[in-house]
Amino acid sequence: MGSYWHPFADMAAVSASGPLVIASGDGAYVTDEAGRRYLDATAALWYCNVGHGRTALGAAAAAQMSSLAAYTTFGDYATRPTLELAERVAAIAPVPGSKVFLTSGGSDSVDSAIKLARRYWQVVGRPEKTVVLSRRHGYHGMHAGGTSLSGIPANRLGYGPLLADTAQVPWDSAEALAAVLDATGPDRVAAFFVEPVVGAGGVFPPPAGYLESVEKICRDRDVLLVCDEVITGYGRIGGFWFGATRFGLQPDIVTGAKGVTSGYAPLGTVLVAPRVAEPFWRAGTGMWRHGYTYSGHATACAVALANLDVIEQENLLAEAARLEGTLHTLLAPLADHDLVSEVRSGTGAMAAVQVDPAALALDPALPARVAAALRGHGVLTRVLATGGLQVSPSFVTTDDDVKLLAEAFGAALDDVAA
Numbered sequence: 001m002g003s004y005w006h007p008f009a010d011m012a013a014v015s016a017s018g019p020l021v022i023a024s025g026d027g028a029y030v031t032d033e034a035g036r037r038y039l040d041a042t043a044a045l046w047y048c049n050v051g052h053g054r055t056a057l058g059a060a061a062a063a064q065m066s067s068l069a070a071y072t073t074f075g076d077y078a079t080r081p082t083l084e085l086a087e088r089v090a091a092i093a094p095v096p097g098s099k100v101f102l103t104s105g106g107s108d109s110v111d112s113a114i115k116l117a118r119r120y121w122q123v124v125g126r127p128e129k130t131v132v133l134s135r136r137h138g139y140h141g142m143h144a145g146g147t148s149l150s151g152i153p154a155n156r157l158g159y160g161p162l163l164a165d166t167a168q169v170p171w172d173s174a175e176a177l178a179a180v181l182d183a184t185g186p187d188r189v190a191a192f193f194v195e196p197v198v199g200a201g202g203v204f205p206p207p208a209g210y211l212e213s214v215e216k217i218c219r220d221r222d223v224l225l226v227c228d229e230v231i232t233g234y235g236r237i238g239g240f241w242f243g244a245t246r247f248g249l250q251p252d253i254v255t256g257a258k259g260v261t262s263g264y265a266p267l268g269t270v271l272v273a274p275r276v277a278e279p280f281w282r283a284g285t286g287m288w289r290h291g292y293t294y295s296g297h298a299t300a301c302a303v304a305l306a307n308l309d310v311i312e313q314e315n316l317l318a319e320a321a322r323l324e325g326t327l328h329t330l331l332a333p334l335a336d337h338d339l340v341s342e343v344r345s346g347t348g349a350m351a352a353v354q355v356d357p358a359a360l361a362l363d364p365a366l367p368a369r370v371a372a373a374l375r376g377h378g379v380l381t382r383v384l385a386t387g388g389l390q391v392s393p394s395f396v397t398t399d400d401d402v403k404l405l406a407e408a409f410g411a412a413l414d415d416v417a418a
């Protein structure tokens, strides 16, 4: 039995079967230690947007590490890649003039955003605004703040009291948000967190007009709108760098991670709109006592810059939009399978093949069995919170790859049904 404690894993089961050790990757595919090749249907955890095996990203890391791997950016310290990445990200941010705070990943970015939202209201003299709302099905990472915002109850339960002044609203109703805000008292609410497309909670694209309505509701009540774009950001939304831009939103804070480096190095971003940043940058406010050892890590930033180069040079935002269409078209027929209730897709290079809730009620292990059968057919996927199967391939996945993927899904569902 090994020593590695896998995240989000039943260690008794993993110990019994042993780990699946992924040894290498190229493009949309990975290969395990036994030499079996798989289509990576999830881009690992939604992150490997430029595909595996990019030597340019490895070279960028090696070059930076050979001169200066990292240096603190607390206080007035900086490294050149840190400053360059901040300018580069500010230039593509949904809100012009945004300031860029850097972290080690998505959970860091979310907890930074929660603290920043509450702190903002303190700094501008409204300390009673502390309530933070999020949506059912929402996933905002696993730090204390993000766990408190989780719209997936199983991720939130079992720890005793979490962050005070947090609550969830229905995922699909702007009216319900308005009602909760008005019942709570907008003068008590600091921020509303929203994923433009719910990701880990099951891939739920926003109902038409929903995001535009919640922006207006928040704006009218002086509540900060935080778009959690850890999945949707840096291209996965399709055709745009960010979901907020696709939907014409001007959020106060945008959290990101994953696609900013395509996972070649751990890095998170927090984009802060000018109106929220201004009081912190004003003379006399003093320091915001927040940051991480690896905030602005030079090697991670150098990798991010090389990754953004690849996305631009290979026009991968357009490729993500192409994939959105191909996934939507080619996965749709799976909804006719007896074990599938629906396929959620059509907004971004992401989809979920939902195992029928009635079948799921009879056999909760069904989605895991489908995922295991898919492995046998050479496709790696994973089970989401609703019992749906995740599809979020890298942007270099071809239409023929998606065809293979759809066929493998059909075959795996048949295997399990038989």
Ligand code: PLP
Pocket: 045, 105, 106, 107, 108, 110, 139, 140, 141, 142, 195, 199, 200, 228, 229, 230, 231, 257, 258
């Ligand atoms: N926010 C969203 C929307 C996410 O999907 C995730 C991770 O999947 C996170 C936050 C947390 O990011 P990380 O796992 O990098 O801490």
